[in-house]
Amino acid sequence: MEASITTFDQLGTIFETTPQRLVVTVVVSLVFAYGLRVGKRALTRLDDYVRPVYRDLVGTVVFLLGAGLAGGILIGTWQSTQQFVTLVKSFDLGTDTIAQLIVSVVLIMTAVIGTRFLRRLIRNILGSASSVSEHQKEVTYRLTQVIIYSLAGITVLGIWVEDLGAILVGAGFLGIVLGMAAQQTLGALLAGFVLMFSRPFEIGDWVVVDERHDGVVTDISIFDTRLRTVDGEYIVLPNDVVGSAAVTNRSHAGRLRLEVEVGVDYGSDVERAAELAREITESVDIVLDAPRPRVATKELGDSSVVLGVRFWIDRPRARRAMEAQTGVTNAIKAGFDDAGIKIPFPQRELSGAVEPPAGGGAVDDEAMVGYDEPAGDADQQSTATEEADPATSDDAGDR
Secondary structure, three states: OHHHHHHHHHHHHHOOOHHHHHHHHHHHHHHHHHHHHHHHHHHHHHHHOOOHHHHHHHHHHHHHHHHHHHHHHHHHHOOOHHHHHHHHHHOOOOHHHHHHHHHHHHHHHHHHHHHHHHHHHHHHHHOOOOOOOHHHHHHHHHHHHHHHHHHHHHHHHHHHOOOHHHHHHHHHHHHHHHHHHOHHHHHHHHHHHHHHHHOOOOOOOEEEEOOOEEEEEEEEOOOEEEEEOOOOOEEEEEHHHHHHOOEEEOOOOOEEEEEEEEEEOOOOOHHHHHHHHHHHHHOOOOOOOOOOOEEEEEEEOOOOEEEEEEEEEEOOOHHHHHHHHHHHHHHHHHHHHHHOOOOOOOEEEEEEOOOOOOOOOOOOHHHOEEEEEEOOOHHHHHHHHHHHOHHHHHHHHHO
8 A cells, every 4th residue: 555655656756846737736636626617517427327416426426536646646756655644654553443434434435425315315206296395305304314323433443432321421421511501592493393393384374473563474484483573673583482373364265354343323224235345346357256255234333334245265365355454444434435334433422501690590400501412523523512502602602
């Protein structure tokens, strides 16, 4: 082996000056980089002829051979082979150590190739499953990658360390200490995995968390969930908070039912008003034809009969729901105006009293005034009061 390495020293006799050696170094580096680029393209074409695992194996072997050849040329050009051999001998590597090195390198290469093969396997198996999102595929791959690398690392440690159990016990105690110090972070981490696999919502869904946070899901990481509100604000919620709260998914089914309340005057035909409201709602473009809109009499209010107009929309979003409610409300208002159906406003009852005479005595009941007037006709109410009791107005002016 030493003789084969020292043969590269002949390059030093060919390139004796420093500028020549610098040029060789640059050329070798560029050729190696170009070879990596060409090799990557060639390996991509191999997918049509060989299995991906064989392709990765060939690529790894070719890379190691190319790196070794480039390194040998550079060492020989600078006539540093003897220093390299001396450095290797200084480690006093025996047969057992070399075997351990070979096994360790093979294990690491196997772990790298195995994770690449596993990624393609996950894509092939879960690629056609519409119920599995891209985010879940990525999380599955990352978890498997961590497991494979951890097993490979523990195995390599077992090759070089005799008492591996003591190291694992120490790592276990360290994990307990870190877990106690970062309970909230670990809780959010575990809750993130639960959310990713239980899938109560996905990116793009319109959700309400704990009846306080309303918005569209923009991102789900292993630590937090992010919402965008209708006002353009972004809310970041830890996954442990989301996992322990009540979550309402308004867009999971692809449609949402909305309701608009309309008041009808007591003197109007309620059944006719309800039928007209239903027909008007069906004519609004954003409202779905099926299920059909429905109108229910909800209550007898103080000044009107309250009708609940219920209808469905697709692709639910906060802005879309607001547009639908606005469109239905405006259409019903215009339709009722054309049909002569009155939408009343609140009424209030006012009463006035005449002050007792200065000398005392009872107040005549006929002097009392009581009537109903709309809340908005304040001038008419004031005039009616003055006409009913001019004495009261005169007294008020004197005061």
